[in-house]
Amino acid sequence: MESPKRAATRAASVERIKATARAQLACGGAAALSLREVAREMDQTSSALYRYFANRDELLTALIVDAYNDLGVCTETAERKIDRGDLRSRWRAACRAIRQWAHAHPHEYALIFGTPIPGYEAPAFTVAAATRATGVIARILNDDCAQTTRKTNERDDDEAARALEMSGVQVLMPDVPASVALRGLFAWTQIFGFLSFELFGHLEGSIRRGDDAFEKLIEQTSHQVGLGVEQ
Amino acid sequence: MESPKRAATRAASVERIKATARAQLACGGAAALSLREVAREMDQTSSALYRYFANRDELLTALIVDAYNDLGVCTETAERKIDRGDLRSRWRAACRAIRQWAHAHPHEYALIFGTPIPGYEAPAFTVAAATRATGVIARILNDDCAQTTRKTNERDDDEAARALEMSGVQVLMPDVPASVALRGLFAWTQIFGFLSFELFGHLEGSIRRGDDAFEKLIEQTSHQVGLGVEQ
DNA sequence: TGTACATCAGTGAACGCGCGTTCACTGATGTAC
DNA sequence: TGTACATCAGTGAACGCGCGTTCACTGATGTAC
Numbered sequence: 001m002e003s004p005k006r007a008a009t010r011a012a013s014v015e016r017i018k019a020t021a022r023a024q025l026a027c028g029g030a031a032a033l034s035l036r037e038v039a040r041e042m043d044q045t046s047s048a049l050y051r052y053f054a055n056r057d058e059l060l061t062a063l064i065v066d067a068y069n070d071l072g073v074c075t076e077t078a079e080r081k082i083d084r085g086d087l088r089s090r091w092r093a094a095c096r097a098i099r100q101w102a103h104a105h106p107h108e109y110a111l112i113f114g115t116p117i118p119g120y121e122a123p124a125f126t127v128a129a130a131t132r133a134t135g136v137i138a139r140i141l142n143d144d145c146a147q148t149t150r151k152t153n154e155r156d157d158d159e160a161a162r163a164l165e166m167s168g169v170q171v172l173m174p175d176v177p178a179s180v181a182l183r184g185l186f187a188w189t190q191i192f193g194f195l196s197f198e199l200f201g202h203l204e205g206s207i208r209r210g211d212d213a214f215e216k217l218i219e220q221t222s223h224q225v226g227l228g229v230e231q
Numbered sequence: 232m233e234s235p236k237r238a239a240t241r242a243a244s245v246e247r248i249k250a251t252a253r254a255q256l257a258c259g260g261a262a263a264l265s266l267r268e269v270a271r272e273m274d275q276t277s278s279a280l281y282r283y284f285a286n287r288d289e290l291l292t293a294l295i296v297d298a299y300n301d302l303g304v305c306t307e308t309a310e311r312k313i314d315r316g317d318l319r320s321r322w323r324a325a326c327r328a329i330r331q332w333a334h335a336h337p338h339e340y341a342l343i344f345g346t347p348i349p350g351y352e353a354p355a356f357t358v359a360a361a362t363r364a365t366g367v368i369a370r371i372l373n374d375d376c377a378q379t380t381r382k383t384n385e386r387d388d389d390e391a392a393r394a395l396e397m398s399g400v401q402v403l404m405p406d407v408p409a410s411v412a413l414r415g416l417f418a419w420t421q422i423f424g425f426l427s428f429e430l431f432g433h434l435e436g437s438i439r440r441g442d443d444a445f446e447k448l449i450e451q452t453s454h455q456v457g458l459g460v461e462q
Numbered sequence: 463t464g465t466a467c468a469t470c471a472g473t474g475a476a477c478g479c480g481c482g483t484t485c486a487c488t489g490a491t492g493t494a495c
Numbered sequence: 496t497g498t499a500c501a502t503c504a505g506t507g508a509a510c511g512c513g514c515g516t517t518c519a520c521t522g523a524t525g526t527a528c
Contacts, residue, residue, distance in 0.1 A: 003492060006503070013504085029349035031262030036481060047484080048505045056482070115345030116431050118260035163443035168436045185437060186425070186448055190417070192433075193424015200347050205399040206416060212394035217417055220455070234525060237470070244471085267514060278517080279472045287515065 014052050016042065018066060021059055025107040030060065030117050057120060064122060065129045067108035072132025074101045079136050087144045091222045094136050095191055099214055102195045109199060113192055131172075134188065138172040141184045144227055146175040180226060187221040245283050247273065249293055256338040261291065261348050288351060295353060296360045298339040303363025305332045310367050318375045322453045325367050326422055330445055333426045340430060344423055362403075365419065369403040372415045375458055377406040411457060418452040 020041050024033055035056055039046040053059040078097035082090045102109040112130070160178035169181050176184070194217055197203050198210050207213050251272050255264055266287055270277040284290040309328035313321045333340040343361070391409035400412050407415070425448055428434050429441050438444050 003502095006492070010503090027349070029262065029346060031260065032349060034481065035483090045506055046482080047507080050483075051504060110346040113427075113431070113433070115260060115341040118258070118263060159443065160447065163438060163440050163447060165437055165439040182444065182447060183451070185434075185444075186421070186451060189424040189428045189434075190421040191424070193420040193422070193427065194417070196344075196424065196427060197420045200344070202344070203416075203420075206396055207394060208396040209394050212390065213413065213416075216391065216394060216413060220414070220417060224451070224455075234469095237525070241470090265514065266516090276473055277515080278474080281516075282471060 010052075014062075017049060017052055017059070018062055021063060022066075022108065025063070025111060029107070030111050033060065035059070060117065060120060061123060061126065063108070064112055065126050067105070067112050068126065068129035068132060070105070070108070071098065071101050071112075072129065072135075074098075075133045075136045079140070084143070085147075087140055087147075087227050088222055090140045090143075091137075091225075091227055092218050094133075094140065095214075095218045095221070098133060098191060099195060102199060106199050109195070113196060114200075135172060137184065137188060138176075140227070141180065141225060142173040142175050144225075145173075145177065145180060183225050187225050190217070190221055241283075245293075248280060248283055248290070249297060252290055252294060253297075253339065256294070256342060260338070261342050264291065266290065291348065291351060292354060292357065294339070295343055296357050298336070298343050299357065299360035299363060301336070301339070302329065302332050302343075303360065303366075305329075306364045306367045310371070315374070316378075318371055318378075318458050319453055321371045321374075322368075322456075322458055323449050325364075325371065326445075326449045326452070329364060329422060330426060333430060337430050340426070344427060345431075366403060368415065368419060369407075371458070372411065372456060373404045373406050375456075376404070376408070376411060415456050418456050421448070421452055 017038060020038050021033060024037060024041070033056070035049050036046040039049055049059075053062070075094050075097045079090050079094045082093050084090075156179045157177050160182040164178055164182055164185075166178065169178075173181055173184070194214065198207070203210070248269060251269050252264060255268060255272070264287070266280050267277040269290075270280055280290075284293070306325050306328045310321050310325045313324050315321075387410045388408050391413040395409055395413055395416075397409065400409075404412055404415070425445065429438070434441070
């Protein structure tokens with residue numbers, strides 16, 4: 001821990017292990033990820049890996065956190081390039097970035113948005129990474145509501161507020177009324193629902209050009225959450 | 232194959248094996264499903280199972296087909312009870328049935344809508360079972376379009392038609408214009424996106440009462456696909 | 463109704479395999495004087 | 496700059512385990528006459 005040189009080579013080793021493990025996710029999935037196989041791929045003994053990860057689950061956790069962060073960073077940087085005032089375009093950029101990342105890293109997508117790994121419990125500290133991409137979307141909605149004045153139906157709001165975990169939602173979107181926040185959450189699940197179906201093969205036979213379909217979906221969801229619509 | 236008595240006990244054995252395997256999906260997931268463990272649970276030797284399934288994948292296929300059929304039957308029977316003319320209610324009934332089934336069988340839901348099992352390729356004959364629930368939704372949309380006259384935007388239709396695999400879509404929904412079919416498909420992915428997030432734990436901290444949220448989602452999606460709205 | 467035979471269900475041992483994890487160890491790489 | 500020592504990275508053998516699948520077999524259950 002003292003030597004910066006050692007710390008650097010150590011970090012490099014950790015990166016190499018994770019990269020090898022990531023490659024292995026592609027052929028076999030999370031359940032089949034094996035420390036021995038990773039070590040074999042690196043021309044090392046399996047016991048060597050225990051210098052870097054206490055056990056298999058710890059490696060998995062690292063991969064999951066990396067995936068969340070990677071998705072988060074991609075979404076953030078894409079959305080940051082857009083003029084703050086153009087909320088529709090920000091929405092579009094964020095959604096496109098998410099899909100792009102998902103298609104570029106289908107196995108990491110499956111790792112975080114697919115079936116939970118049986119017997120694996122994600123540690124609490126993964127939450128920060130997990131909410132990064134969500135945060136981008138939430139901020140767009142919040143900026144929109146902070147700018148425009150909305151006539152919100154109070155009765156409608158109550159129903160939505162009951163359904164939502166408002167304490168948590170208000171941290172991310174303080175200026176967003178419950179009804180809009182709920183629609184935002186629906187849009188969120190809609191995006192990932194489409195991507196999961198697309199990546200997991202459930203759209204075969206019904207969709208020919210996913211790109212075009214997704215553009216349509218972006219427009220639909222941005223309408224749904226009321227982006228750019230003065231009410 | 233000749234004796235009906237033997238065929239019956241044989242079918243019963245198959246059912247017992249599948250039931251035991253299903254129970255095992257709950258603790259460990261599809262990847263961890265093991266013939267040896269199933270046999271152990273049944274107080275039999277593992278080799279005995281090879282009388283009924285040629286290998287592990289064949290058992291998995293049977294479970295998948297059963298899950299699809301079970302979901303299909305649940306959706307069909309719930310939707311059939313509703314007055315044919317009340318399309319909104321039919322939509323509601325179908326969606327509710329899907330969610331109910333998913334919550335009652337989370338592991339079978341994960342089996343068919345979660346991460347594809349690595350190395351497993353579903354045989355072609357599973358498609359029939361897989362499209363059963365889809366068919367219910369498609370029929371509602373088709374009935375709606377057959378009844379109401381819609382002013383469809385032609386230009387809009389063309390874009391949607393390009394995105395869709397029209398040959399397949401038109402078999403299920405011959406009377407539905409492409410733009411509506413695409414919105415229907417989005418609604419479809421929306422429903423399952425919500426359910427996946429709900430069952431896989433991605434809504435923890437943002438949604439308190441899933442039932443209420445889902446009811447709102449049903450209303451939203453039924454509006455989206457234009458149900459009961461004369462245009 | 464009784465018997466000979468064929469078909470089936472299930473057994474038990476074995477095959478070769480891979481896994482996570484531990485542990486005592488050998489060298490190499492840094493640190494302190 | 497040189498040496499003694501501590502810390503680290505990686506080895507190799509071993510532990511106990513579970514897996515899918517095969518195969519020759521024993522009984523039980525039906526079938527045909």
